[in-house]
Amino acid sequence: MRDVGLIGGIISYFTRHRTVANLLLVSLIVAGLVAMPRMRAQFFPDVIVDNVSVSVTWEGAGAEDVDAGIVQVLEPALLTVEGVAEATSVSREGSARIDLDFEPGWDMARAADDVQAAVDFVTLLPDEADDPKVERGVWRDRVTDVVITGPVGADQLARFADEFVARLFQEGVTRTTIRGVSGQKTNVIVSTRDLIEHDITFAQIAGAIGEEVNADPAGDVTGANARVRTGVEKRSPEQISQIVIKALADGSKLTIGDVARLEVEGALRGETYFVGENPAISVRVDRSASGDAIGIQHSVEKVAAALEATLPPDVSIDLIRTRAEAITGRLDILLDNGLMGLGLVVALLFLFLNARTALWVAAGIPVSMLAAIALMFAWGLTINMISLFALIITLGIVVDDAIVVGEHADARLRKLREGPVEAAENAAKRMALPVFSATLTTVIAFFALTFVEGRFGDLISDIPFTVVVVLLASLVECFLILPNHMAHSLKHAFETHWYDLPSRVVNRGFEHVRERYFRPAMVWVVKLRYPVFAGVILVLASQVALFVRGDVQWRFFNAPERASISGNFAMVPGASREDTFTMMRLLQQTVNELGAEYEAKHGRNPIDYVLAQVGGNTWPPLAGADTKEPDELGAVAIELIDADLRPYSSFAFLAELQDRLPTHPLLETVSFRGWRSGPGGSALDVQFFGADANTLKAASEALKEAVVQYPEVSGVEDDLAYDKGEFVLDLSAQGQSLGFTIDGVGRELRHRLSGLEAATYPDGARSATIRVELPDDEVTADFIYRTQMRAPNGQYVALSDVVSVREQAGFSTIRRENGLRTVSVTGDISEDDAARAAEIVQALQDTILPDIASQYQVEWRLSGLSEQEGDFLNDALTGFILCLVGIYLVLAWVFASWTRPAVVMAIIPFGLVGTIYGHAAWDVPLSMFTVVGLLGMTGIIINDSIVLITTIDDYAEERGLIPSIVDGAVDRLRPVLLTTLTTVLGLAPLLYETSQQAQFLKPTVITLVYGLGFGMILVLLIVPSLIAMQADFSKQIRSLRRALRAKDARAVQLPVGIGAALIGLWFALSLGWFAVVGQFAPLIGWLAAASTALGALGVFLAGVAVIVALVALTGVTLLARAQSQP
DSSP states (O other): OHHHHHHHHHHHHHHHOHHHHHHHHHHHHHHHHHHGGGSOBOSSOOOOOOEEEEEEEOTTOOHHHHIIIIIHHHHHHHHTSTTEEEEEEEEETTEEEEEEEEOTTOOHHHHHHHHHHHHHHOOOSOTTSOOOEEEEOOOOEEEEEEEEEOSSOHHHHHHHHHHHHHHHHHTTOOOEEEESOOOOEEEEEEOHHHHHHHTOOHHHHHHHHHHHHSOEEEEEETTTTEEEEESOOOOSHHHHHTOEEEEOTTSOEEEHHHHEEEEEEOSSSSSEEEETTEEEEEEEEEEOTTOOHHHHHHHHHHHHHHHHTTSOTTOEEEEESOSHHHHHHHHHHHHHHHHHHHHHHHHHHHHHSOHHHHHHHHHHHHHHHHHHHHHHHHHTOOBOHHHHHHHHHHHHHTTHHHHHHHHHHHHHHHHSOOOHHHHHHHHHHHHHHHHHHHHHHHHHHHHGGGGOOHHHHHHHTHHHHHHHHHHHHHHHIIIIIHHHHHHHHHTTTTSOOGGGHHHHHHHHHHHHHIIIIIHHHHHHHHHTHHHHHHHHHHHHHHHHHHHHHTSSOBOSOOOOEEEEEEEEEEEOTTOOHHHHHHHHHHHHHHHHHHHHHHHHHHSSOOEEEEEEEESSOOSSOOTTGGGSOGGGEEEEEEEEOOGGGSSSOHHHHHHHHHHTOOOOTTEEEEEEEEEESSSOOOSEEEEEESSOHHHHHHHHHHHHHHGGGOTTEEEEEESOOBOOOEEEEEEOHHHHHTTOOHHHHHHHHHHHHHOEEEEEEEETTEEEEEEEEOOGGGSSTTHHHHOEEEOTTSOEEEHHHHEEEEEEOOBSEEEEETTEEEEEEEEEEOOSSHHHHHHHHHHIIIIIHHHHHHHHTOEEEEOTHHHHHHHHHHHHHHHHHHHHHHHHHHHHHHHTOSSHHHHHHTTGGGHHHHHHHHHHHHTOOBOHHHHHHHHHHHHHHHHHHHHHHHHHHHHHTTSOHHHHHHHHHHHTHHHHHHHHHHHHHHHHHHHTOOOGGGGGGHHHHHHHHHHHHHHHHHHHHHHHHHHHHHHHHHHHHHHHHHHHHSGGGHHHHHHHHHHHHHHHHHHIIIIIHHHHHSSOOGGGGGGGGGOSHHHHHHHHHHHHHHHHHHHHHHHHHHHHHHHHOO
16 A cells, blocks of 8 residues: 555645646656657668578589588578578579578677677588678668769769769768669680680780789888889770780780780670660669668758759759658658647547646647657657557547546536545546556557567557557656646636637537436346347347458558559570660650550659669569579669559559560560568568479469469569579590699680689779670580680690580579578569459469469468468467456456456457448458557457446445446446547548558558447447346356255255366367367267357357256256155
8 A cells, every 4th residue: 555655645746736747747848849850750660680691602603503512501500590580592603692580689799600600610611612701681771762864975974973972972871872884894805716826825814914904012212202113004905905915935025915806895884774765873872770761862852953053954863762752741641630630639628628627638648749759769769650650549548548537636626525636636546546557458458569570560569669658658647747737727617718618518418418318228228238238249240240251351461552663674595785775665665655645544644754774683683684694684663653643553554564565576574563662572472392493493383374364463473593504514534634624624614704804993983894705706505515725735625525515404593491492483463452362362372372282292381471461460369368368467456356357358359340340331451450450449448348347336335236337327428438539539530541651551540440439339338238247147146056055955966066067078079179179079070060160159059058958857856856855
């Protein structure tokens, strides 16, 4: 009791000491106002996956060799590192990479050290492989892409980009990447004939160039006060051609110009970008985990505007894929809805409470919000769509405590005739325990969301923290600030003011309806408690049936679409850069034509920007792109106008674009896909495993062919691409006799086929290279059979005479997940039609994938969103169970009873009535945010039950139970109605929000608005009925106990005990076993025909009926026999 006295003393102190109360009020407001402008704004919270990567280079090795020699050696050791949650590996020609994802919150510095130690312990890697490199993952997030374009040369654009990046660095924007420009490349082209004629090698030529490219400092001459440098930098083609390779016997010198042809490639090579007809350069701007996207973009815009003013008239600097407008626009949507909800809540308070009380109750909203923002800032949270949505959820909840305390203070003043200070003080003390317990149940419910792990757990993690800190702040405001202001407000309670007219009119009407209609209704509810309860259960069953029948769909996460479409294409081997360029132009033309058609149809062109490229793919690249020549790859990135400015989704535009894709005689493949916000994976993501690579590839091709029939599915591809044909060379006996070694042969072939880098040197902001290469016309299909190799004795022999040649085919990439070889088929499923999307997924699971697995004898599993969905629901179920346990324990403490909490919590499942009805009425599928809403609603919906049952129990101490139920329901109608309506009205504006970017939040809004709205009505039906039914049941139990203790009843005590044990056993074998396992226990397996949920219930009830009948018959027989004995 000392704690209660301490709390009461604190409340009394703050109630009577106005300065302290106001100091606390000002402190909370100032803390929030100071923190608010310093908080970063984002679209979604950052979802950061901590990982460590291990990469190994093994030049010349194929993917199979890399997998066998590196990955399968390293991976077992890495999987034993503590904290590793998942390991994925990719083996490609010449390299391997193993990515290790660690558990959330793991010490990554320690993780990197542990991985390095595990790598150092491995000693069986190939000698030719480089040492493994261990690197920690660096998280970054795109802020914007800056495109510099115009009818000028690529070299000039490159200089503009360099100047732009330099200016950004001065503004503090340091994470930038220039794309679409390369450093100068000088090709020293030497034919095989010249190599043989002059008896030289690529290594000699490269060595000579490398020695002459740079001038090296030799030191200082102290006495002469001078510096000495050796050599002259020879970097131009003319200077390189004069470099001496060797001195000839006749005294002349053999120079590079004597044996080679020099070609210079400028900036416009490799990966190049185009906007329309003009070349372009892209500068990607990223931020770190602590970077402010809006602030960085404003800096980029300022620098771009300043630089553009100095550029030629036709050169432009455009910002695409910007985040600031998207972030501020979406946050403004929620902010506008929040302010509208706040207005509705305040208006409701002024209608039901007198103006002064309503004012101080409503003041708790901004005070609690600002205090919560200060705590969010201190904790490192950001303002994003999730945290702002959590603040909107609490708009109505936050005043519930103040309503209860304020109304009770007013009632004590009017009914008990206490003074204003005493009334405010005693009201706060009297309501402390019920208000605290109600708040605690809500906190427990939202805290259950913290049990959701993974990417979606990170996504919604801001909701529980935000709601909890707001509710805790509301408790501080309610008990330490509000009572003092209520004490001053109550001094004027008996005065009549014009501004109290609305509340007086509303309350008179409310009291009339309550006494005239509600009280008689409650009398009938209690009288007809069994039919009423049965009717409520029937309503619940009818709504559950909507979901079971499929009238209300389930869609796990409908991520907001991004206004971006990306398309990649690849040409057949041997296609030239000009062929790729032609295909790129065809795609540009198709996109522009479709945009014009949409403009004619809808009045506005949906295309905002088109950035095309040649020499590579945009992210994610096509499977097998790493095996293609860069000049055979291209891409088109399309930026559409905002989703709210067009009546169709980006996926609808994408579907029509796919139907119109142009063809080219040399086109190999083309793939387009749309993009969504959030951490979700691909909507279609199937992993095949459990077979060899060829079988897995066949299964993946079968799946791709099967989903072609669905136009809603786009961007379907697998990650197992065929490799180039591979010639395996082994040294023959003749080669060994001539002194050749396989390492020497391999080194010389690498030089001739891949070229040899002679030197690199700085060229402005980039690096220029000089490479020695064979002419393109010599690297042909018959290269191996006509190449001449120099033997150690100086003679030249055909390569085919010194090696044996074996040709084989394989795959370019081998992927493993936790050691298991996998092939993934990914794609996107349009969510424009939820029912259709669900139908496609169902067809995949029930028909397509099982048929493929049976035909090819492979195993499969749904990954991506489907895998994350299963993990989310399992975690949510765990959180829900713990939430129920926590709430039960709190209620057991408050009511000092083990049975009363069951009555309070009985309302929880009936929240589904409003939830399912609301989703059906708005034609919105259930989603993960519905689950979030249900968990939160669990704690909110029972608050009305707590208020109602507490009042009924208080009344029952002085009067009969039935009058107590009726009077308690009537007297608590206003606070129950007010607390529910404030929450509902706070969220109501979001119900009518039409922005596409806020639709993913609508399931939570529907769940809370309809669930709590229907829940309030059901509370007034279920709680009175259950309390009366509980009293009836208690009477029957007491009667049974008296009957069993009676002298003549001893004969039936044994049959009744055995009957109760049999009923328990029957429940375990039938309904209980079915609930856990999905079928009846083996002892009653012969009842398998009834093995459905409804059948199991029927079997259980039939068995109970038989047991009760047998017990009754036995008891009557034994009782009659006992009474007949003298």
